[in-house]
Amino acid sequence: MRIELELARRLSLRQRAAAGRRHSRLAPGVVIAIAGTALSLLVMVLAVSIATGFKTEIRQKVTGFEQQITVSQAEGYGAERVNRGIRLTDSLRTIIADAAPGSHASLRIHQPAMIKTDTDFEGIVLQGITDGSDTYRFIARQTAEGDTMPHFAYGHEGNPIVISRTTASALGLATGETVAVHFFIGGNLLTRKMRVAAVYDTHFGEYDKLMAFCPIDILQRLNHTDSLTGTSIDINGLDTDMIDEATASLRAGLFKHLQTTGSTESYRIDNVNTTGAIYFNWLELLDTNIVVILSLMGCVTGFTLISSLLIIILQRVRTIGLLKALGAADSQIRRVFVMMACRIVAAGLIAGNLVAVAIIVLQNRLHIIPLNPEAYYLNYVPMAECFGTIALIDVAVAIVSVALLLIPSHLISRISPAETMRYE
Numbered sequence: 001m002r003i004e005l006e007l008a009r010r011l012s013l014r015q016r017a018a019a020g021r022r023h024s025r026l027a028p029g030v031v032i033a034i035a036g037t038a039l040s041l042l043v044m045v046l047a048v049s050i051a052t053g054f055k056t057e058i059r060q061k062v063t064g065f066e067q068q069i070t071v072s073q074a075e076g077y078g079a080e081r082v083n084r085g086i087r088l089t090d091s092l093r094t095i096i097a098d099a100a101p102g103s104h105a106s107l108r109i110h111q112p113a114m115i116k117t118d119t120d121f122e123g124i125v126l127q128g129i130t131d132g133s134d135t136y137r138f139i140a141r142q143t144a145e146g147d148t149m150p151h152f153a154y155g156h157e158g159n160p161i162v163i164s165r166t167t168a169s170a171l172g173l174a175t176g177e178t179v180a181v182h183f184f185i186g187g188n189l190l191t192r193k194m195r196v197a198a199v200y201d202t203h204f205g206e207y208d209k210l211m212a213f214c215p216i217d218i219l220q221r222l223n224h225t226d227s228l229t230g231t232s233i234d235i236n237g238l239d240t241d242m243i244d245e246a247t248a249s250l251r252a253g254l255f256k257h258l259q260t261t262g263s264t265e266s267y268r269i270d271n272v273n274t275t276g277a278i279y280f281n282w283l284e285l286l287d288t289n290i291v292v293i294l295s296l297m298g299c300v301t302g303f304t305l306i307s308s309l310l311i312i313i314l315q316r317v318r319t320i321g322l323l324k325a326l327g328a329a330d331s332q333i334r335r336v337f338v339m340m341a342c343r344i345v346a347a348g349l350i351a352g353n354l355v356a357v358a359i360i361v362l363q364n365r366l367h368i369i370p371l372n373p374e375a376y377y378l379n380y381v382p383m384a385e386c387f388g389t390i391a392l393i394d395v396a397v398a399i400v401s402v403a404l405l406l407i408p409s410h411l412i413s414r415i416s417p418a419e420t421m422r423y424e
Contacts, residue, residue, distance in 0.1 A: 030344060033308030037348025038355065040301040041397055045356040045390050047293045051286045052389070053382030058283060059240075061377065062276040064138030065207045067108075068243050069100065069235035069250065070275075074266035085109075085229045086267070095257055096235060099250035103237040106133040107230035109219040114182045115163070115212070117171050124167065126181070128216035134236040139200050139213055147175055147198040152215040154227070159218055160197035164208040168199045175199055183222060190222065203373035247271045301397065302404045309341045309408045320415050334409040338402065345401045349394055360385055 109128035131153040140149035150160040367380035
């Protein structure tokens, strides 16, 4: 093996220098092979990075609005649902902790409302949430530049409301303005003056059109309920693959609790895999696209490398004949040329990785490639810095490439030493 390695190192991939030139240069076939390998790897890495980044961003948006697990009353909506609502008692917290270890629970109130200005109005679903909840932190990350998410803790100042950029644009509102918010509760129309404390923008279609947020105690006072009552309990903090298992465990725990206490309450339990199914099913289609892209790029890489090795062999026919005449076995010569081709693979992998990593880092820092948020729910192309996955792609490409290079190397066994002496 040491002889083959030494020969592969000494045999140049460069052309002889032409008359008048001092230095040789890489043969065109070698340049094409390196470029083809680098380009194929670049497409593979970017495809996986974009798909992973896109799925991560969309899942974060879905779970920002649709909680991992939601427990609510089985019937009722609006004011009726609040007044009958669910109470987050110590016993219920214990059941949740047993069914979903490591999770945390918080109350929420969903309240249909209407924001009205002097010239226009918009229907919304006002979400009463607690300070520090997952939804609160999610919306805080999505606030417009210059805006600061107000504190939603009990004892907050005034009646703050956080509306979407879509709603703000439709009504001509800006941060700091006061607006009338109307509620229809118990057959009565109630109005509260609220201050636009911040504007958020998630680029998430219907959610942005409908959702607004305020401290939960505003809606609790409005509906004359105590601090333990809301329309739903949000449960978050679970690993994604544990959501369905925790949901089933929680159903069993609540059912056992109702049987033990003899309560007539009826709970509805949903999770994000159900409420956000339309988005997750859409994201799963990306996996099929990625498989197709990886397969096509793998074929391109294989075809390019096989062609390049054939060119190298044909250019070195006399060298092959000479090695055979000196007693070298076909297997030894094949290994020499496969090692030479591996140098091409290595150069292509290095070039492809450098360009891919540079693009990923620049895109994540500068967002130089935009997207239409109305179509893709994002205003830039997300690229995950999944360097572990990139390393796996490199290893897979290297292994497949070496395996494919064995195919054209068998041509060496058909070369006759006597005939190669006359080969031009």
